[in-house]
Amino acid sequence: MQHVTIKEIARALNLSFSTVSRSLNDNYQISAKTKTLVKDYAASVNYIPNLAAKALKSGVSNSIAVVVPFLSSPFFIDFFEEITMLFSETNYNVILFQTFNSPSKESEALDIAIQNRVAAIVISPVHDNSNCSKLGYIQKQICPVVIFDRTNHQLEASKIGVQHKREIFIAADKLLKQGCRNILLVCCKGIGDNDARILGIKKAFFCKEKLVYNWSVLEIEYSHPNEDLKKQLGRLLEEQEGGRQYDGIIATTDTLTTKVLPLLLTYEGIIAEGVQVIGFSNTVYVRILNPTWTIFTQPSRQMAIRCYETILELIRCKKLHINPEYNTDFLDIIPYSR
Amino acid sequence: MQHVTIKEIARALNLSFSTVSRSLNDNYQISAKTKTLVKDYAASVNYIPNLAAKALKSGVSNSIAVVVPFLSSPFFIDFFEEITMLFSETNYNVILFQTFNSPSKESEALDIAIQNRVAAIVISPVHDNSNCSKLGYIQKQICPVVIFDRTNHQLEASKIGVQHKREIFIAADKLLKQGCRNILLVCCKGIGDNDARILGIKKAFFCKEKLVYNWSVLEIEYSHPNEDLKKQLGRLLEEQEGGRQYDGIIATTDTLTTKVLPLLLTYEGIIAEGVQVIGFSNTVYVRILNPTWTIFTQPSRQMAIRCYETILELIRCKKLHINPEYNTDFLDIIPYSR
DNA sequence: CTGAAAGCGCTTACAG
DNA sequence: CTGAAAGCGCTTACAG
Numbered sequence: 001m002q003h004v005t006i007k008e009i010a011r012a013l014n015l016s017f018s019t020v021s022r023s024l025n026d027n028y029q030i031s032a033k034t035k036t037l038v039k040d041y042a043a044s045v046n047y048i049p050n051l052a053a054k055a056l057k058s059g060v061s062n063s064i065a066v067v068v069p070f071l072s073s074p075f076f077i078d079f080f081e082e083i084t085m086l087f088s089e090t091n092y093n094v095i096l097f098q099t100f101n102s103p104s105k106e107s108e109a110l111d112i113a114i115q116n117r118v119a120a121i122v123i124s125p126v127h128d129n130s131n132c133s134k135l136g137y138i139q140k141q142i143c144p145v146v147i148f149d150r151t152n153h154q155l156e157a158s159k160i161g162v163q164h165k166r167e168i169f170i171a172a173d174k175l176l177k178q179g180c181r182n183i184l185l186v187c188c189k190g191i192g193d194n195d196a197r198i199l200g201i202k203k204a205f206f207c208k209e210k211l212v213y214n215w216s217v218l219e220i221e222y223s224h225p226n227e228d229l230k231k232q233l234g235r236l237l238e239e240q241e242g243g244r245q246y247d248g249i250i251a252t253t254d255t256l257t258t259k260v261l262p263l264l265l266t267y268e269g270i271i272a273e274g275v276q277v278i279g280f281s282n283t284v285y286v287r288i289l290n291p292t293w294t295i296f297t298q299p300s301r302q303m304a305i306r307c308y309e310t311i312l313e314l315i316r317c318k319k320l321h322i323n324p325e326y327n328t329d330f331l332d333i334i335p336y337s338r
Numbered sequence: 339m340q341h342v343t344i345k346e347i348a349r350a351l352n353l354s355f356s357t358v359s360r361s362l363n364d365n366y367q368i369s370a371k372t373k374t375l376v377k378d379y380a381a382s383v384n385y386i387p388n389l390a391a392k393a394l395k396s397g398v399s400n401s402i403a404v405v406v407p408f409l410s411s412p413f414f415i416d417f418f419e420e421i422t423m424l425f426s427e428t429n430y431n432v433i434l435f436q437t438f439n440s441p442s443k444e445s446e447a448l449d450i451a452i453q454n455r456v457a458a459i460v461i462s463p464v465h466d467n468s469n470c471s472k473l474g475y476i477q478k479q480i481c482p483v484v485i486f487d488r489t490n491h492q493l494e495a496s497k498i499g500v501q502h503k504r505e506i507f508i509a510a511d512k513l514l515k516q517g518c519r520n521i522l523l524v525c526c527k528g529i530g531d532n533d534a535r536i537l538g539i540k541k542a543f544f545c546k547e548k549l550v551y552n553w554s555v556l557e558i559e560y561s562h563p564n565e566d567l568k569k570q571l572g573r574l575l576e577e578q579e580g581g582r583q584y585d586g587i588i589a590t591t592d593t594l595t596t597k598v599l600p601l602l603l604t605y606e607g608i609i610a611e612g613v614q615v616i617g618f619s620n621t622v623y624v625r626i627l628n629p630t631w632t633i634f635t636q637p638s639r640q641m642a643i644r645c646y647e648t649i650l651e652l653i654r655c656k657k658l659h660i661n662p663e664y665n666t667d668f669l670d671i672i673p674y675s676r
Numbered sequence: 677c678t679g680a681a682a683g684c685g686c687t688t689a690c691a692g
Numbered sequence: 693c694t695g696a697a698a699g700c701g702c703t704t705a706c707a708g
Contacts, residue, residue: 005685016695021687031693051453052393053685056700061390071419077409081436093450096434098419112431115389226626259623285597288564343701354679359703369677391701394684 004047013041024049055117060143064311065113067097067106067123073254074282075300076124079148082304083122090312092119101191103130110134114142120311124149144314144324148307151328152193158314159328160306162298164193164252167333168200171250171278171296172215176204180248180276182214184236186260187252189219189228197252214244225260236270245272250279257281257295280333297334306331342385351379362387393455398481402649403451405435405444405461411592412620413638414462417486420642421460428650430457439529441468448472452480458649462487482652482662486645489666490531496652497666498644500636502531502590505671506538509588509616509634510553514542516614518586520552522574524598525590527557527566535590552582563598574608583610588617595619595633618671635672644669 010020015038022030023038024047055061064087068076084094095116097109103126110131113121120143125131128150135155139145147153151161168185175183185201187194194217201215216239221228249264249271251257257279265271277293279286287295306329317324348358353376360368361376362385393399402425406414422432433454435447441464448469451459458481463469466488473493477483485491489499506523513521523539525532532555539553554577559566587602587609589595595617603609615631617624625633644667655662 003685007685017686018688018696019694021685022694025687029693034693048449048452050394050455050685052390052399052455053700054687055390056388056394056702057685057687059700071409071415072412074410077415081409084436088446088450093433093454095431098422108426111386112426114386116431117388117390259627262627289597289600341701345701355702356680356704357678359701360678363703367677372677388701391684392703394686395701395703397684 003050004042004045005050006047009038009042009045009047012045013037059117060119061117062092063095063116063118064092065095065097065109065116065118065121065123067099067109067113067121067125069101069124069126070098071096075149075254075298078282078300079304082301083308086304086308099126101126103127107131107134110138114138118143119315120144120146122146122148122307122311125153128152129154144311144318146307146310146314148303150193151330152196156326158310158324158326160303160310161328161330162303162333163330164196165200165203166330167280167296168197168250168252169203170200170333170335172201172204172248174294175248175250175276175278176208176213178248178276181212182244182246182272183248183250184216184218184246185250185252186218186220186256186264188256189221191222191253194219201250214239216246220256220260222255225255226263229260229263233267233270245270246275247272248276248278251277252280254281254283254298257293258283258286294335299331299334302331341388342380342383343388344385347376347380347383347385350383351375397455398457399455400430401433401454401456402430403433403435403447403454403456403459403461405437405447405451405459405463407439407462407464408436409434413487413592413636416620416638417642420639421646424642424646437464439464441465445469445472448476452476456481457653458482458484460484460486460645460649463491466490467492482649482656484645484648484652486641488531489668490534494664496648496662496664498641498648499666499668500641500671501668502534503538503541504668505618505634506535506588506590507541508538508671508673510539510542510586512632513586513588513614513616514546514551516586518614519550520582520584520610521586521588522554522556522584523588523590524556524558524594524602526594527559529560529591532557539588552577554584558594558598560593563593564601567598567601571605571608583608583613585610585613587613587615589615590618592619592621592636595631596621596624632673637669637672640669 006017006020010017019030019034020038023035024042051062066080066083071077080096087094099106099109106126121138125147132155135145139157146158146160147155148160151159172183185197187197198217205213205215216236218232218236251261258281261279278296279293280296280298282297282300314324344355344358348355357368357372358376361373362380389400404418404421409415418434425432437444437447444464459476463485470493473483477495484496484498485493486498489497510521523535525535536555543551543553554574556570556574589599596619599617616634617631618634618636620635620638652662
């Protein structure tokens with residue numbers, strides 16, 4: 001049970017703790033000879049530094065909190081995977097929190113993160129002002145905060161995301177150029193950001209003749225998508241005067257693309273034959289299984305990289321007591337990519 | 339930046355640190371009056387305990403390490419979600435490590451876990467003796483270890499899993515009773531445990547006449563399932579004398595069920611019309627999208643519950659210096675369930 | 677029921 | 693280049 005400590009190493013090598021500690025931390029003041037002596041000996045006795053002591057002494061742990069709504073989406077999994085790998089190379093470790101879109105869960109997660117004296121927090125918030133004042137307090141008093149994905153959050157902070165208006169404009173525009181006349185935009189209900197998406201499709205239809213071109217929005221409840229879809233079919237039918245069918249569909253999230261779309265496409269009454277589909281998805285297999293679909297991919301890993309870089313920079317600023325600048329970075333979606 | 343400490347609370351209330359500390363920890367020696375006084379004041383000044391100090395003092399942190407091969411499978415996500423929720427209620431927090439099936443990544447993860455003085459480790463190991471001696475050392479010298487899912491690991495420890503032989507027997511037997519004659523067992527290559535699965539299907543076919551009944555195994559490489567599937571088609575065709583086609587398929591993992599199966603079913607040359615499918619999957623939507631399939635679900639959440647209980651028990655034993663008993667618990671799969 | 681004191685394992689100014 | 697000493701914030705025997 002007993003762990004080897006710096007004290008014991010010092011005693012064995014007839015050095016002071018200070019020297020041992022400095023050697024292990026590669027302090028520039030120590031001679032190369034002493035360093036290797038200490039390091040070799042430490043390795044030979046299987047010395048394992050006590051991070052709790054380090055954290056207590058320095059006031060910050062080597063942990064980074066990553067707070068996401070849920071993990072059951074490849075977007076967040078990819079993001080988490082990537083950022084974990086990046087931080088592990090810098091000797092940080094990542095503590096993951098899921099909020100399940102509940103502000104109170106989010107608040108708890110932040111509390112625990114603080115208790116653990118995390119070095120920074122990366123968060124995709126529940127909604128656009130969830131825990132805004134707490135996050136502000138943390139950012140000012142405790143540790144850097146970076147907001148990703150849901151950049152519409154009201155906190156003034158460093159943010160990394162994509163422009164939903166722009167991405168939906170691109171998708172809708174592409175469908176129009178491919179000849180679609182009647183496009184259905186499938187969104188997830190209550191997740192926010194839909195306003196921006198709707199602006200995107202509006203823009204694509206700007207100046208298009210109303211009698212010929214048409215678009216609708218379908219907002220699906222994630223908790224029971226199947227039932228919700230059925231419930232809204234009637235409305236969708238009504239909206240299509242003269243039995244017109246949708247000849248273009250845009251599914252805005254991974255869940256909608258992989259799970260709701262296959263079902264939606266079975267409703268032949270409202271879906272035209274040869275319908276053209278653009279789905280946002282980070283699932284590799286979607287393309288293979290549905291070769292006719294166009295897949296737009298969220299740049300989850302690029303977002304992780306930018307978050308990582310931003311956090312390191314903010315931590316550096318904090319150490320040097322420099323006031324950081326808060327920027328919002330928008331990354332491009334990846335069209336047609338794997 | 340300054341956090342409120344016990345010392346400051348003590349000074350403000352004119353008490354000793356000891357009393358404050360004990361009050362916050364609900365020590366039985368302290369009067370109810372003092373406790374509420376302290377707790378209320380602590381809350382009012384937004385006191386946040388420093389877990390690093392606690393961990394240093396006690397030698398153990400409040401973290402539990404969960405080590406899994408990868409997260410991109412609903413089985414592990416469900417498990418992780420459940421166990422995180424359970425532990426958060428006991429004021430533990432979970433640090434997640436992904437090994438990506440690499441023994442050296444696994445070894446690193448264990449090292450970091452130890453550095454963080456985790457209270458326990460829950461692991462689904464890379465293969466049946468990956469990091470066996472390190473895990474043994476940890477278990478003996480450092481903290482409790484529980485192995486889940488891949489219970490064929492050689493370490494003598496508490497294990498929680500399912501019996502692959504039995505689950506495949508049940509699946510194959512069901513298909514046979516439904517009239518299937520020619521069953522294909524689709525496994526994932528190199529993940530281990532396939533031996534047990536093959537014993538299961540063998541048992542189901544025991545005493546069945548060879549000229550009438552037939553089974554084959556298809557092992558798919560996860561890294562490029564599509565190509566691998568195509569490569570093996572020739573062999574599958576050959577194995578079916580006289581142009582016989584598979585009328586029953588068992589997909590043994592979630593990835594195979596949700597991602598490989600739809601592709602496999604498109605090869606009409608080898609798949610009989612009206613083929614009966616049993617897929618193992620923790621993805622809720624599979625059933626909705628493929629109503630004719632039978633879905634067997636791994637008891638991921640039950641496994642999380644058992645792991646949680648086992649860990650608490652092992653931690654309790656360790657505190658009391660009792661030698662724990664190591665048992666292996668096998669849970670039943672959930673047939674036909676959501 | 678409360679307090680004074682030691683110590684967990686480390687880092688880091690300060691001194692030489 | 694190395695050492696002696698203080699202290700990070702907490703818990704817990706020991707004493708009363």
